[in-house]
Amino acid sequence: MATLIEAQAASGASAATLRPQNRRNVRETLARYRWLLFLMLPGIIYFLLFRFWPMYGAQIAFRDYIPFLGIEGSPWVGWEHFETFFTNPDFPRLLRNTLILAALSLFIAFPLTIVMALLLNELRLNILKRTVQTLVYVPHFLSWTVVVSLTGLLFAIGNGPLWTLLNDVMGTETNFLADPAWFRPLIVLQDVWKNTGWGTIIFLAALAGVDQEQYEAAIIDGAGRWQRVWHITLPSIRSTIIVLLILQTGQILNTGFEQIYLMSNALNRTVADVFDTYVYFVGIQQGSYSYATAVGLAKAIVGVILIFGTNWLAKRFNQQGIF
Amino acid sequence: MARVKYRFNTPAGKVFDAVNVTVLIAVGTIAILPFLYVLAGSFATEYELTTRPFFLWPNEFTTDAYASILSSSVFVRAFITTIAVTGVGTAIQLVLTALMAYPLSKIDLPGRRTIMSLVVFTMVFSAGLIPTFLVVKQLGLLDTYWALILPAAINPFSLIIIKNFFQELPKELEESAKIDGANELRILRSVVMPLSKPVLATFALFYAVGIWNDYMSPLIYLSDTSKWTLQMFLRQVTAASSLTGEDLGNELPPPAQGIKFAVVMVATIPVLLAYPFLQKHFAKGMLIGSVKG
Numbered sequence: 001m002a003t004l005i006e007a008q009a010a011s012g013a014s015a016a017t018l019r020p021q022n023r024r025n026v027r028e029t030l031a032r033y034r035w036l037l038f039l040m041l042p043g044i045i046y047f048l049l050f051r052f053w054p055m056y057g058a059q060i061a062f063r064d065y066i067p068f069l070g071i072e073g074s075p076w077v078g079w080e081h082f083e084t085f086f087t088n089p090d091f092p093r094l095l096r097n098t099l100i101l102a103a104l105s106l107f108i109a110f111p112l113t114i115v116m117a118l119l120l121n122e123l124r125l126n127i128l129k130r131t132v133q134t135l136v137y138v139p140h141f142l143s144w145t146v147v148v149s150l151t152g153l154l155f156a157i158g159n160g161p162l163w164t165l166l167n168d169v170m171g172t173e174t175n176f177l178a179d180p181a182w183f184r185p186l187i188v189l190q191d192v193w194k195n196t197g198w199g200t201i202i203f204l205a206a207l208a209g210v211d212q213e214q215y216e217a218a219i220i221d222g223a224g225r226w227q228r229v230w231h232i233t234l235p236s237i238r239s240t241i242i243v244l245l246i247l248q249t250g251q252i253l254n255t256g257f258e259q260i261y262l263m264s265n266a267l268n269r270t271v272a273d274v275f276d277t278y279v280y281f282v283g284i285q286q287g288s289y290s291y292a293t294a295v296g297l298a299k300a301i302v303g304v305i306l307i308f309g310t311n312w313l314a315k316r317f318n319q320q321g322i323f
Numbered sequence: 324m325a326r327v328k329y330r331f332n333t334p335a336g337k338v339f340d341a342v343n344v345t346v347l348i349a350v351g352t353i354a355i356l357p358f359l360y361v362l363a364g365s366f367a368t369e370y371e372l373t374t375r376p377f378f379l380w381p382n383e384f385t386t387d388a389y390a391s392i393l394s395s396s397v398f399v400r401a402f403i404t405t406i407a408v409t410g411v412g413t414a415i416q417l418v419l420t421a422l423m424a425y426p427l428s429k430i431d432l433p434g435r436r437t438i439m440s441l442v443v444f445t446m447v448f449s450a451g452l453i454p455t456f457l458v459v460k461q462l463g464l465l466d467t468y469w470a471l472i473l474p475a476a477i478n479p480f481s482l483i484i485i486k487n488f489f490q491e492l493p494k495e496l497e498e499s500a501k502i503d504g505a506n507e508l509r510i511l512r513s514v515v516m517p518l519s520k521p522v523l524a525t526f527a528l529f530y531a532v533g534i535w536n537d538y539m540s541p542l543i544y545l546s547d548t549s550k551w552t553l554q555m556f557l558r559q560v561t562a563a564s565s566l567t568g569e570d571l572g573n574e575l576p577p578p579a580q581g582i583k584f585a586v587v588m589v590a591t592i593p594v595l596l597a598y599p600f601l602q603k604h605f606a607k608g609m610l611i612g613s614v615k616g
Contacts, residue, residue: 029433033426033432033433035506035507035508036425036426036429036432036507037426039422039423039425039426039507039508039511040422040423040426040427040438042419042422042423043419043420043422043423043477043482044423044438046419046423046473046476046477047441047442047445047477049458049462050455050458050473050474050476051445051449051450052441052445053458054449054450054451054454054455054457054458055448055450055454057450057454057457057458058450058451058454060453060454060457071457116350119343119346119347120347122339122340122343123343123344123347124340125344128344128347128348131351132347132348132350132351134602135351135352135354135355136350136351136354137602138354138355138358138595138598139354141532141536141594141595141597141598141601142536142591142594143535143536143537143538143554143590143594144536144538145536145538145554145557145558145561145590146536146557146587146590146591148558148561149557149558149561149583149586149587150357150358150361150587152561152562152583153357153360153361153364153561153583153584153587154357154360158373159372159373159374159375159376159580160376161360161376161377163376164376164377165376165377193353193354193357197350197354225335225336225339250447257539258538258539261539261542262538262558276452279451279452279453280452280543283452283453283456284452284453284456284543289453289457292452292453293451293453293454296450296451296452296453296454297450297451299451300448300449300450300451301448303447303448304447304448307447
């Protein structure tokens with residue numbers, strides 16, 4: 001019975017009970033929501049421990065962290081690590097490598113995903129459509145270790161199928177895996193192979209929601225196939241494209257640690273080093289915790305600015321943003 | 324169905340459809356061709372692997388590479404470890420996510436908006452690799468399997484999608500349970516969970532694939548090589564220029580090329596076995612509840 005009254009009180013929801021004004025109301029609210037708050041406790045602890053505590057610890061970017069002295073005990077050094085990083089001769093190279101990879105992903109992988117979604121959408125033979133979808137989603141579930149190992153086997157010197165094929169066509173003896181000129185093409189190739197198919201899901205879902213009568217009306221008005229794609233299909237996925245663009249812009253400096261780390265070797269370092277791998281090398285391997293944290297923090301802050309900036313731009317041009 | 328007819332009946336339309344079908348069949352083939360090659364290669368002899376650049380059917384079958392892997396104590400340990408970590412980790416991650424998603428799906432929960440904003444904030448901004456590493460170190464989790472499970476226990480995206488799904492469940496069911504005297508724990512267990520099975524199954528599989536495929540966490544958190552997971556073993560085998568029997572904990576050295584093919588297969592097959600179950604739900608699971616709210 002008490003529960004019933006509680007339920008009625010909750011659904012009746014006088015604003016006062018939700019906005020407790022004194023201690024008694026706080027107690028009442030806690031009592032009413034005790035089970036829900038209890039259920040949420042492990043999750044809250046998780047976020048505090050593994051998401052927010054590191055944010056507190058990130059202050060070592062402004063200190064000279066000495067494990068023995070602890071975070072609070074280590075001396076403040078202000079912006080020193082940031083200055084070291086931005087004046088480091090490695091900095092322009094890291095920035096360049098990171099931005100080139102991001103641009104390749106944005107201008108090659110992203111449009112290819114849209115094109116592929118459009119092609120799949122034009123496929124009327126349902127069984128074929130489903131078969132192709134089933135096949136192209138598979139690589140998404142393979143680990144980067146597997147993808148990089150596959151690449152290693154396909155481009156193995158002397159007997160790899162793609163090594164043989166490409167060298168025959170070009171009349172060369174290139175070792176693709178070690179040649180810095182081939183690093184970026186291979187990264188893009190892996191990225192496209194692994195993620196293009198998967199990326200089509202969200203567009204296909206948006207396309208499935210398009211009112212078919214629009215197409216019929218367009219056909220009656222004499223619109224050809226391209227006109228229908230241009231005037232009906234593309235506008236209907238415009239908001240999806242914009243949301244994904246905003247999200248991707250925020251990710252520009254995140255190159256994906258595993259892929260780059262696994263693909264880099266002593267011979268292609270000049271083009272392979274990016275911020276993510278740099279943080280790992282100087283932080284985890286060399287133990288310069290404070291400096292590596294500063295690099296990571298600079299990267300994260302630029303990411304936040306980019307995501308809000310693109311969102312603001314999208315809204316300015318009368319598109320729906322994500323916030 | 325009339326629509327289908329006039330889509331196909333112009334000559335240009337027919338040409339486009341033919342090209343489209345061809346292109347997409349090619350794309351679908353390319354998606355799995357490398358895999359089929361490695362499958363064939365894993366059963367081929369060393370001689371065939373070094374002399375034939377491409378084949379989908381070996382001339383001569385051998386299971387030497389698999390025999391070498393299965394008798395490797397290093398592999399067997401890594402494989403069992405990875406299965407155990409994936410199983411336990413998936414259960415923990417899913418339970419934590421669902422338990423947090425449920426209260427957040429209640430619109431009148433006090434503090435709900437604040438918590439949601441903080442969750443979204445962690446999606447946009449993360450402190451980065453080193454501060455997280457130091458937390459894991461401080462908690463004494465370095466070189467333990469917990470380091471592969473706990474730091475990524477709740478994926479904010481999954482949390483929000485599951486929350487939105489719970490939110491869209493019909494309220495009447497919960498209210499009638501409440502009138503019957505059930506508390507929130509009971510409602511979650513007997514009403515919400517059974518209704519959410521497909522969604523929870525989807526995210527369980529996503530979590531499982533995430534742990535199984537994870538390379539970065541063991542790389543960073545496990546320095547003890549005897550604790551290495553399957554992905555670490557895979558990397559060690561395929562990146563090595565030559566492997567001795569000792570690397571695998573075997574007496575005999577493995578087939579130099581074949582072992583690389585076989586180990587890729589062994590690391591992939593469990594994911595492929597899970598794929599049909601994944602595929603049944605993921606498109607729906609990903610999009611269900613992705614409505615803003």
